[in-house]
Amino acid sequence: MIAEFKLIERIAALQGADDGVRIGIGDDAAVLAITPGHELAVTTDTLVAGVHFPLDAAPADIGYKAVAVNVSDLAAMGATPRFATLALTLPSIDMGFVEPLLRGITEALKRDFMTLVGGDTTRGPFSITITAMGEVPQGTSLTRSGASAGDHVYVSGTLGDAAAALAMRGRWPALQEAGKLAKSRLEQRLAKPHPRVALGSALRGIASACIDVSDGLAQDLGHIARLSGVAIVIDVSLLPLSRALQTVVPDAEQQWPYAFGGDDYELAFCAPPQSASAIERLATELKLPLTCIGTVGPGQGVHLLDHDGRVRDVPRGYEHFRT
Ligand code: ADP
Ligand code: MG
Numbered sequence: 001m002i003a004e005f006k007l008i009e010r011i012a013a014l015q016g017a018d019d020g021v022r023i024g025i026g027d028d029a030a031v032l033a034i035t036p037g038h039e040l041a042v043t044t045d046t047l048v049a050g051v052h053f054p055l056d057a058a059p060a061d062i063g064y065k066a067v068a069v070n071v072s073d074l075a076a077m078g079a080t081p082r083f084a085t086l087a088l089t090l091p092s093i094d095m096g097f098v099e100p101l102l103r104g105i106t107e108a109l110k111r112d113f114m115t116l117v118g119g120d121t122t123r124g125p126f127s128i129t130i131t132a133m134g135e136v137p138q139g140t141s142l143t144r145s146g147a148s149a150g151d152h153v154y155v156s157g158t159l160g161d162a163a164a165a166l167a168m169r170g171r172w173p174a175l176q177e178a179g180k181l182a183k184s185r186l187e188q189r190l191a192k193p194h195p196r197v198a199l200g201s202a203l204r205g206i207a208s209a210c211i212d213v214s215d216g217l218a219q220d221l222g223h224i225a226r227l228s229g230v231a232i233v234i235d236v237s238l239l240p241l242s243r244a245l246q247t248v249v250p251d252a253e254q255q256w257p258y259a260f261g262g263d264d265y266e267l268a269f270c271a272p273p274q275s276a277s278a279i280e281r282l283a284t285e286l287k288l289p290l291t292c293i294g295t296v297g298p299g300q301g302v303h304l305l306d307h308d309g310r311v312r313d314v315p316r317g318y319e320h321f322r323t
Pocket of ligand 2: 120
């Protein structure tokens, strides 16, 4: 066990040099400079043991994900990540736990060139709160409210991998070699999401609305539909599913519901049809699939159709995904 100030010293020592940090960890508040002509995007998310991650999760994964889920929110705004603060509640300062936790936090921060500039340390049941700050050229941030009828709906990467890993936890069937590889891919997607920062920035001026897929595709697109005053129609046969998911869940009818399970940290966005070629170029440039999965129309809510035009219900909750 070490004292709180030693822990704070340790955290400070993990931070690299950053021109924007005029005053960092150690004073009463951080003082930060951002690029002239830019605005600050700020977001915060708390992870609570037993709610947002299982009690036996690896501390490095918890730290990584606590940062990544916040970075994903910045990406959805089209912002470039810059700074973060860390509020830690710990039952005790056990470095066997805290050191890998800090390693995970630092790994995620470094991926996106972010610096930790302050925080708070308190005693209590373990929880971790990250506040992330990013910058975006004045007036260009992406929002949930800009979609309009006629737009196309896109999603990045693949959906459902994390939800499948979560649903299978502790109940994986016996797997062949290919199945084992697929399993570890899915588990990586759950433990270590890669927020789509480069995509978010590139979508400024292209996307009419954007959101990161954290709670589940239908719920998240529902926010765009409500705030934009439109209806969104998704063709479930167009949902991008990974080969890993298709290996682990061979029955096609059972695959697509996972795409609604959440924890994907992909970006879902809308764009007018004339942006289609720009989006195609972006996918090539970023080496990231950008798949058109539906359309925006007048009305409200999120509606699912299958390939034959039949209406499908939105799958709800992880229980649904249990096979
Ligand atoms: P105060 O009582 O003035 O709020 P603290 O003792 O809480 O001061 O914090 C001292 C300094 O250490 C501050 O700069 C604060 O931002 C930083 N700090 C405290 N806890 C953390 C943490 N978990 N991660 C990063 N910085 C921290
Ligand atoms: Mg304090």
